[in-house]
Amino acid sequence: MNAPSSPVRFDDARPRALAVAYDVAAEGTDVLLVRDVLGRFALVVDDRTKDIPALRSAAWSERLASELQRYSADRPLLLSSELFSADDLLGSDRAQPDPLRQPPTGHGSVRILDNTVVGQDWAHVSTPSVEPDGTRTHRTALYGFKGGVGRTTATAMLARYLADQGHVVLVVDLDLESPGAGPLLAAGTLPPRHGIVDQLVESAVGNADGLELVAPTGYRPSTGRGELWVAPARGRDTPDVAYSYVDKLNRVYADIPGMGFSDRLETAVRASEGAVACESESGRRPDVVLLDSRAGIHDIAAVTISRLCDLALLFGADNRQTWGGYGDLFAAWRSSGQARAIREKLRMVASMVPDSPQRPMDTYLESFREHSWECFSVLYDDDVPEPQSGRLVPGAFSPSLEDDSAPHHPIPILFEPGLIGLDADSAPGWQDRAFVQAAYRQFLTTATLLITADPQNYEGPR
Template structure:
């Protein structure tokens, strides 16, 4: 009996119990062990389950082996905290059998926010800052450079743009966007550490960059992961990083990260000449399956641009991530705000651009099929459900359809921090010619976004 088998067997038995006419909650602890809780709070169990513990308890223990909890089968009426478990918002329907009476409550050490979805709240006047996350399963795909290019492009369109560097383990987009402007004394790392002890008031987190947008109406701001520090004091970045993910009562990491982004948005309105909040926030997320990416994609953003190259590592990684969303029951809430970005697209006789993008699209579609609905007719009416989300392979508006960024040798080793006007170089413009207008349209046309420049 191994970890993955335990879930299948536990849920099979849970559905067998539920078939007698009761609701069942399958609780998995942080080690992967299962307990089945049968809901008898409002009415007694049906006759078929009168000997519930004797009939099903030993079977569950045998089936699960080491992955059976010490008390693997329990009645809700015998629990002191049954309501807290059975009424938890984190308990979701079994995605494999959503019409059944079985729900799952998964407890994890990290990554729990992959299964918690929320939408940024509107301001008091009804306006909304649009947040876009830029994420890659693997690093080295040009995500931070694309963030800087997109930020400048949006500012040129007249938007107030804020770039927030959330790649705490490998900060870099801050200096890249700042364009030589002195960074603020504090960074996102300081906000996260200080807020854990209720000491974040007065931090200087953002700075307006020296970039002068075309048209004159836009603004470009940056909130770096690492600030410049205070005179005469060590910055102690690693010491802060070693403490940043700690959950403390009333200030868990996910909530602190959300408050950090909002604090940066508030600072733009407070420190800017116009008193306006950002129209667009670009969140440069850490790569990999990590708590920062979990919170950023699931809770903080309206749109998530997923970067990747067409290789087995990319599709295996995204496949694991999509499977986690599917099993958590959160796929419907997340999938429509995703969009793939094909980065470093080659165009050579050995691998022509169009053939590469077709291969990328096919592999992306295979991966995203985990999140899409089955496009099958209703067995009774023989008609398709109009609410089904099942994009076809060539659907250009589908999450799996790639937005290309072309590879150019000039981008390798480009010193974008110290070379002024680098974004206007011909090879840079050529590389991003499809990405910039498409990403801009997705951001500005989103029905949940703000109305753009005011």
């Protein structure tokens, strides 16, 4: 009696399905591999320019069903001639070529269309859109795979520093499940009546006009020219109407016909930017926007990093959780073919760096840099052979471990125990204390250079 075969698991299904897809493409026809929200695969074969014999089609279908088992679709193979909207499916801009392998000359193409319930924006990298007048505000995302790495405090410090340089700065609190930037920056001042969650909820029913989304923080920069505004996640309470934050939050991710969550989130950010220009006495739009992103592999973080920002500062500590989490995220970008697009946006931040006799700062940062370089290496170009000699040479973008301008090279923020559990309301002026300034000095100067260095994305204070 034959022993039962091992079941095909989720991780097994993709390479098995691709193997079949490449064999089909070897016969000269283009194919599209479609994975549904449960992870099951179907192969769409383009027979519009080449006739596919029925027996051949049946053989491919049987092979897919046998190879994939539970991860085979009910109809494993479809011909484009059988589909009502073949052009829309085969021409989908969400379908991507396999980044790890290309069919040889004479073979058909192989593309992959991956359907997911959440997280689709991790795999679709784009640049922020341009304003109707041709300008574009520079947006920087501050993100940590794990919480508790000092991301929000760094956001507040960077916002004030940029305002001191004469910039109109807007901080948008996108950590909707755990708002922090709004309360920290607006401590002692009156927050706006509405928050980002209000814009998301009201826009879903066409009711977003007239929302009060931003407020000045009350900070007066030393130059007298900069401004600092905040768009909090949560609006303020009023005596006559209860603010139902949890009820609103439970609805912000709802599907809206004709407008995906990523579009709605970008609309909320743009509405906040426009509100600054309307409410500011100077009439200036923000020229720098800081997006305090939600931690973890979450849709908000996906949209913020992949779509909304020009620069993403990735916070982390030198531990297994940091490198394991970023490793999974970077591997997903590589497998979706987005490595080259996304790496241009990224820069690592070593947060809460210790400096003690037991663990000196230089030793810690050296270890951090090595682990960061190993993690980022999946986003860098692999070594490629020279055409004549076959000798391996570095790819077009393959920075060394010591390259201090590379995405993996950490920007340090020193550990300061006085900032743990900070209550901004009871500690006014905490940002100006000498120990705080020392802890953030290198981060502030380096991050500012990164934000203001690209003339294509940044136009300076207006």
